[in-house]
Amino acid sequence: MSKTAVGEVRPSQLLWTYGPGALIDLPNLSVLTMGVDRWDKERCQPIQEARLLANVRRVLGAQVESLRMPPFGERDVTSPTSAEALMGVPVKAFPRWLRCVKCGLLSPYDAGLFDLKKNPYRPEQTRFVHRACRGSRGDQPARDADAVPARFLLACRAGHLDDFPWHWYVHGGRSSCQGTLRFFESGASLQTENLWVKCDHCKASKNMAQAFGQAGKENLPACRGRNPHLDRFDETCEEDPRAILLGATNGWFPATLSVLAIPQSGSPLAQLVEDGWTFFEDLTSEAEVAIAVKTLKKTAQLPGIEQHTPEDIWAAIEAHRTGGAEVTPGDLKAPEWEVLTAPNPPTDYPHFMSKKVATPAGFEHCITRVLLLERLREVNALLGFTRVEAPDETVSEDPVPRAALTRGAPTWVPATQVHGEGIFIQFDLPSLVSWAGKESVKPLDDRLRAGHRGWRIKRRLNPDDGYPGVRYVMLHTLAHLLIRELALECGYNAASIRERVYADTTEGRDQAGILIYTAAADSDGTLGGLVELGKPENLGRLLRQALERAHVCASDPLCAEHDPSKDQTLHGASCHACSFVSETSCERGNRLLDRALVVPTMEHPGAAYFDPS
Known part of the structure; x- marks a missing residue:
């Protein structure tokens, strides 16, 4: 070649x-x-994220050694035939x-x-x-x-x-x-x-x-x-x-896993050592640590490590060897939920800086916590891809066969990391449980469930798997409405704002929250505009504006009357005019949405969680 x-x-x-x-x-x-x-593997810089690597190994096999960024080089080169010009x-x-x-x-x-x-x-x-x-x-x-x-x-x-x-x-x-x-x-x-x-x-x-x-x-x-x-x-x-x-857009769909870099150790230094353990596991002395830190500082592969002395880093390495636990694969969102809802969430970690603020006035009955994430890091890994149809739901279910990235078992997978900021909103569980049990909500839940079953049957999948529940659909729709509203004022490109919905109710879990955050590969992801809008006086206004806009859609009455059980689709009253967002912003590909669960609509005025009456 x-x-x-x-x-x-x-x-x-x-x-x-x-x-x-x-x-x-x-x-x-x-x-x-x-x-x-x-x-060229040697030109692909490794990314350290132990939790994501453990879950990639669960899907692709234990032979996966690392996550690596795609190769990139300088735009200005001296010769078009030089090695730098042909990097890629x-x-x-x-x-x-x-x-x-x-x-x-x-x-x-x-x-x-x-x-x-x-x-x-x-x-x-x-x-x-x-x-x-x-x-x-x-x-x-x-x-x-x-x-x-x-x-x-x-x-x-x-x-x-x-x-x-x-x-x-x-x-x-x-x-x-x-x-x-x-x-x-x-x-x-x-x-x-x-x-x-x-x-x-x-x-x-x-x-x-x-x-x-x-x-x-x-x-x-x-x-x-x-x-x-x-x-x-x-x-x-x-x-x-x-x-x-x-x-055509149906020619290639990525199958990915993503996690937020969250602290899981007792101190910032211990977390850095855990995140970058591949750099430290073979070191045998404090002198080698000093050399490794210089290299890491030049390559920017472990930001924050240069703030600690070699003596402290060596002590943290020894402590990790004697008492550190190996990261095991599992639910990607559960550890994030635990950190986001902790009584005192971390405020000083390199990739996770948070700040608690008051609940917006008028929403005290349904929102229990607002957390401003002044800095966060998201790491994404590519596991494979599909054609014709996008990966249907979660990678773990494998509803659509994934094409392989390599001839044999991969030893590494492409990954990217993006830095940004975000707003986490936790909702009141008793009010959500009471709302989900209302008689006016059950017909909508049944229609969404029937549409989900029909959608999976058409694709020869188990019709009883994968439906996340009416709580997820409501929170997911609200996240979309808020993304559309934030994009008008925060100063970010709408496609660079993403969501993570926490609504797992299985195995005794009781999650109820949404995280809306920016995810850009450069400094554009941390301009501060999104965090500023998360302050109580701004967030309350934006929530009210988003809910007011959602009452009537430009496509009504067709949008409000859409019945997913009749055409085997995965959304109810939802369309591009009211609640769809960019495909890169949504974790479900604009599926499982219904604004009738959030605000009263012409067809279903009594099923809304945010009911002004």
């Missing part, structure tokens, strides 16, 4: 948008990110089939008809060209013409991705004809009915509308089990392949 720089993306995008197996749509060509086993992740051109923009020639790029034009000084201008093209009628002077990726692909729910079977499709199955194919458009619009592929030799032709829906099942071959990011084929695949468009 040649080393040719073809563009650039942000490191965080390699986790959420352009990870292994994902297509990157560049200005002149399309490339696919290769598997993690092709990445390996990609390959995909799909293989290209189309000439002048004559419509449709052919794989390795058939010898297309050339790659490299531009080391402007990598984004690297492109394929059709040599000596004479136009669609063959009567123009021979000159190179741009070739662009074919816009159709095949994908399946098992994560496989393949080139569109152009010869099979146009000839109606296996054929000995190997004539040149042409792709052309007819009509004024670019609907699939007006897109055609034609064979120059046998004159067979077919429009692309027959590749989708029920017709697609009859005109497309079985899935070959292709994993182009791993350069291999799976032996069998029972999923039906579907035609998708190049650049």
Whole structure:
């Protein structure tokens, strides 16, 4: 595989948008990110988060040694051919089939008809060209013409991705004809009915509308089990392949785990030693500690450790060896809930600085605590990905098969860490229990549960699993309403505000809270705007504004009358006009929402938790 720089993306995008197996749509060509086993591990800086690593091992196996950031380098380099300029992740051109923009020639790029034009000084201008093209009628002077990726692909729910079977499709199955194919458009619009592929030799032709829906099942071959990011084929695949468009959002969905960095030890130094134990476990003396601290300070891999002396760090290491407990996998949110609701939450840890404030006036009956998180850190790890359909609910359930990141068992996984600030709101348990038991709430709960069952049945999943309960739906909807309101005033991009909903009622747990926080990879995540709005005088006003806006939706009465039990969806009275947020902001992909549980609506005026009457 040649080393040719073809563009650039942000490191965080390699986790959420352009990870292994994902297509990157560049200005002149399309490339696919290769598997993690092709990445240069030495250029991937490790991230220390023991709690997340333990849970990644639970899912992917004990052989996972570390979490590592994607490689990144300086934008300004002295030479486009230097090692710094070629730093990044390996990609390959995909799909293989290209189309000439002048004559419509449709052919794989390795058939010898297309050339790659490299531009080391402007990598984004690297492109394929059709040599000596004479136009669609063959009567123009021979000159190179741009070739662009074919816009159709095949994908399946098992994560496989393949080139569109152009010869099979146009000839109606296996054929000995190997004539040149042409792709052309007819009509004024670019609907699939007006897109055609034609064979120059046998004159067979077919429009692309027959590749989708029920017709697609009859005109497309079985899935070959292709994993182009791993350069291999799976032996069998029972999923039906579907035609998708190049650049479509259903081509790649990340399956991730995320945790908040929370203190679990008795002192800040003990917590730092626990978080960075991989750096300290092999040290044998105080002198080695001093050298390690200098290295950590230069690389910024364990912020805060430089504030302590080597003597104190060595003592903390010895204490951890004799009495430190190994982090065990488990519920990711339970430890966070314990810290957030502790009588005296930590205020001086490097990645967790909190401050208790008063409850907003007028909400004392339903809110018991407001905690301002002046600094927090979120760590995310990529476990795999899906295609066609997003990971349905939680990674532990594995409702949709995840495609692998590597050929074998991974020894490390890509991860990112973001710093930010947040507002934690804890709700009154007795009032929530009383509300959930109201007769007016039960019909809505039944409809949501029925929609959830139908949604899972359609996907051949256990219909009795995964429904989080009406408390979760209410808190989740309120979090969305508050995110939309905060985005108007806090100064952050709406997509950089996220949520964590704590509503677990299983195994004796009784959680009832929401955390709304910023999560940006740079200093934009800690500007202070969100914490300022969490103060009682501001939060009360924002809550009242959010609840008032939610009473009537621009899509009412259709939104208010939506019944999830009839169309097997996962949301009730909820839509883009009232409570949907950015996909990156929601932990459930805009599922399990119903504003009728939060405020009175036209269809259900008596089921709201926040009832003005």
